[in-house]
Amino acid sequence: MKNIHIKSVADHVRRSPFQALSVVFVLSVSFFVATVLSILVYSSSQVIKYFETRPQVIAFIKGDAKTEEINLLKNKLLRDERVKDVRFVSKEEALEIYKKATSDNPLLSELVSPDIFPASVEFSLTDLSYAEEVIGEVKKEQVVDEIGFTASLGGEAGLTDAVERLRSISWYIRIGGGIFVTLLLTTSFVVLFVIIGMRVSTRRGEIKILDLIGATPSFIRSPIILEALTYSFLGVFIGWISALLLILYSTPMVISYFGEIPVLPSDTSRLLLIFAIILAAELLIGFFLAFTGSVLAVSRIRKKP
Amino acid sequence: MLELISVTKTFGRIKAVEDVSFSIDKGEFVFVTGPSGAGKTTIIKMILRDLLPDSGQILVAGKDITDLPLKQVPFLRQKIGVVFQDFKVLPEKTLRENIEIALAICAVDRSEWKDRVDNVLEITNLTKRQKLFPSQLSGGELQRASLARAVVVNPRIILADEPTGNLDWDTADSIIELFKRINAEGKTIIMATHHNLIIKKYADRLIEINKGRLVNDTKKKKADKKDNTD
Numbered sequence: 001m002k003n004i005h006i007k008s009v010a011d012h013v014r015r016s017p018f019q020a021l022s023v024v025f026v027l028s029v030s031f032f033v034a035t036v037l038s039i040l041v042y043s044s045s046q047v048i049k050y051f052e053t054r055p056q057v058i059a060f061i062k063g064d065a066k067t068e069e070i071n072l073l074k075n076k077l078l079r080d081e082r083v084k085d086v087r088f089v090s091k092e093e094a095l096e097i098y099k100k101a102t103s104d105n106p107l108l109s110e111l112v113s114p115d116i117f118p119a120s121v122e123f124s125l126t127d128l129s130y131a132e133e134v135i136g137e138v139k140k141e142q143v144v145d146e147i148g149f150t151a152s153l154g155g156e157a158g159l160t161d162a163v164e165r166l167r168s169i170s171w172y173i174r175i176g177g178g179i180f181v182t183l184l185l186t187t188s189f190v191v192l193f194v195i196i197g198m199r200v201s202t203r204r205g206e207i208k209i210l211d212l213i214g215a216t217p218s219f220i221r222s223p224i225i226l227e228a229l230t231y232s233f234l235g236v237f238i239g240w241i242s243a244l245l246l247i248l249y250s251t252p253m254v255i256s257y258f259g260e261i262p263v264l265p266s267d268t269s270r271l272l273l274i275f276a277i278i279l280a281a282e283l284l285i286g287f288f289l290a291f292t293g294s295v296l297a298v299s300r301i302r303k304k305p
Numbered sequence: 306m307l308e309l310i311s312v313t314k315t316f317g318r319i320k321a322v323e324d325v326s327f328s329i330d331k332g333e334f335v336f337v338t339g340p341s342g343a344g345k346t347t348i349i350k351m352i353l354r355d356l357l358p359d360s361g362q363i364l365v366a367g368k369d370i371t372d373l374p375l376k377q378v379p380f381l382r383q384k385i386g387v388v389f390q391d392f393k394v395l396p397e398k399t400l401r402e403n404i405e406i407a408l409a410i411c412a413v414d415r416s417e418w419k420d421r422v423d424n425v426l427e428i429t430n431l432t433k434r435q436k437l438f439p440s441q442l443s444g445g446e447l448q449r450a451s452l453a454r455a456v457v458v459n460p461r462i463i464l465a466d467e468p469t470g471n472l473d474w475d476t477a478d479s480i481i482e483l484f485k486r487i488n489a490e491g492k493t494i495i496m497a498t499h500h501n502l503i504i505k506k507y508a509d510r511l512i513e514i515n516k517g518r519l520v521n522d523t524k525k526k527k528a529d530k531k532d533n534t535d
Contacts, residue, residue: 004402004409011397209393212355213454214382215410 008223009230012199020231023195027235027289028242030184031282035243037177038278043263044173050261057125057135058089058148060118065143070119073141077123082130086123091115118145188235189289196228197297225294232290236282244275306331306493307352307462312361314347314517321347322358323517327524329495331461334488336504337497339514345497348514349466352495353387354378366461383411386455386492390467392447394439394454400446401426401435404454411458425453429483445476449483456487463487465496469503481507 013020061070070088077086089097094117102108125131135147200207203224210220251264251271265271308328314321322344329335337345350356351363354370362369370381394403404422413421426432429449439447448468455463465484469477481503488494498504504511513521 004406007402015397206395206397209395210406210410211379212353212382212387212389212393213407213410214379214385216379219379219410 005223005226009227012223012227013230016199019195019198023192023231024234024238026191027188027232027286028238030181030188031236031239031286032242033184033239034181034282034285035240035275035278036246037181038281039243039247039264039274041174041177042274044170046262046264048170057123057131057138059121059123059138059141060145060148061120061143062145063118065119069143070121073138073143074121077121077138080134082126082134083123084126086121089120089122091117091119094118094120120148185285185289189293192228192231192289193293193297195231196224196294199227200224200297221295221298224298225291228290228294228297229287232286233283236279236286240275240279240282247271247275306333306366307495308362308364309348309352310362310364312348312351312358312363314344314351314356314358320517322351322514324361325514325517325519326361327512327519327522329493331493332488332491333510334485334494334507335496335510335512336508337495337512337514338499338504338508339520340499343514344517345499345514346466347517349464349495349497352462352464353385354381379410383458384461386458386460386463388448388451388455388463388465388468390470392439392444392451394447394450396439399436399438400431400442400450403439403450404457407454407458413458421457425457428456428486429453443476444471445480448472448476448480452480452483452487456492460492462493462495465494465498467498468496469498469500474502477503478506 059073061073074086074088077083095112098112098117125134135149138144139147207220247264248271254264255266265274306329308326310326312325313323325344325348337348339345347356351358352365352370354373358371361371363371365381365385373381394400395406398406401422404425405418408418408421422435423432426435429452431446431449431453434442434446434450439450442450448471452465452468463484468484469480472480477500484494484496485507508523511521511523512519
């Protein structure tokens with residue numbers, strides 16, 4: 001029975017190749033854009049995550065602070081749920097960092113001793129919105145001399161702006177991308193629905209014959225749903241493979257352009273895993289579009305006298 | 306096998322079938338005749354549950370099909386072979402595929418398909434035409450294909466609605482001969498026709514309909530005659 005339906009689908013595609021091509025093309029474009037946008041959303045979230053997780057706040061410790069006092073502060077921060085990646089940087093480590101930073105001019109590092117560098121506790125925040133609140137609390141600690149911010153926060157004055165800017169970018173990419181993909185998928189659904197509707201309409205006589213010789217509704221619907229699923233899955237695969245090739249081709253350039261910001265995973269297996277997840281989600285969406293589109297198209301025709 | 310009890314069907318103000326009652330036994334070959342618009346096709350369609358009567362009962366194998374749930378209708382139709390005046394073969398399928406689809410609909414095991422299809426192709430003398438599409442076949446061949454499709458699922462009843470309507474006499478004659486052969490194998494056949502030559506030559510039992518009413522049933526007459534002589 002299955003072979004009969006598969007053969008019917010193959011016959012219908014062969015006999016009206018341009019309708020099939022148009023629907024597969026529209027679906028391919030939609031799923032190509034959806035895949036690229038998914039990667040863009042992933043990349044933007046990686047950028048935000050990068051800025052959120054890199055050490056953002058440096059609490060410089062007073063020179064006379066005791067180890068126990070420093071440990072107390074460190075433990076307090078470790079227990080704080082708003083704070084993560086707490087790291088103590090000793091005077092010696094600070095000198096090493098300085099040496100590394102001035103490696104092109106060794107004379108500068110030879111002139112300094114570890115004593116002039118304050119020890120510090122560096123930490124990042126789970127969410128940038130906690131920044132002002134946490135910094136205010138840390139400032140009040142007796143062992144803390146002063147607080148420093150990394151460039152991403154733009155200093156205390158620009159803190160709110162930086163947070164807002166990152167949030168806006170993230171929001172635009174996620175919401176804007178989501179709306180765009182939804183619009184494209186809706187267009188695909190309409191095109192699929194119209195093409196399948198046209199197919200059903202031209203096969204109305206055939207449906208009536210099948211109905212009269214005892215075909216059940218599911219028997220009548222099967223080749224139509226199968227045809228829609230074929231278009232949909234073809235669209236998903238073509239769109240997805242095109243996007244995969246594009247991203248694989250551009251990954252080295254993107255990685256070298258963004259430097260240490262991990263917009264795309266440098267590990268190929270991780271990148272492929274992300275693509276596999278996107279493919280699974282798209283197949284699910286494709287199945288939903290094809291199934292509902294074809295069932296609606298069939299029911300619309302069968303209702304007519 | 307089949308019984309119509311006071312069946313009435315109207316379309317708006319037009320009474321297509323009015324208070325028609327008759328019964329058909331297993332293995333009978335019955336001609337339903339009458340002028341165009343008499344109600345023959347309406348009766349055939351009601352037996353096939355393509356139309357529902359306004360009143361009355363239609364019993365198929367003792368079961369009233371007028372109150373059959375819609376979901377059960379396909380299964381009723383699977384037990385009834387049907388041959389149409391306009392053949393109603395699937396234009397995009399070969400003759401063999403047209404026959405096979407009836408087996409697929411009835412969920413006949415695929416291992417049986419070849420033998421069954423070959424058998425009906427042989428009976429209908431279409432073996433050499435099996436790979437052709439309907440557009441490549443003549444009217445007579447199409448009607449035989451339609452009959453082959455109806456017979457292949459081994460139905461209890463075969464309904465034929467003007468199966469010779471589009472055919473010349475010789476072809477029509479050969480088609481009716483084929484129906485006779487199938488009837489001889491024990492199938493119940495109900496054929497709607499207004500082809501007088503066919504009726505004269507083949508009718509054992511004739512049900513005559515005019516303006517929706519049953520005006521003559523030869524079986525009833527024979528029974529009445531028998532009662533009178535007794």
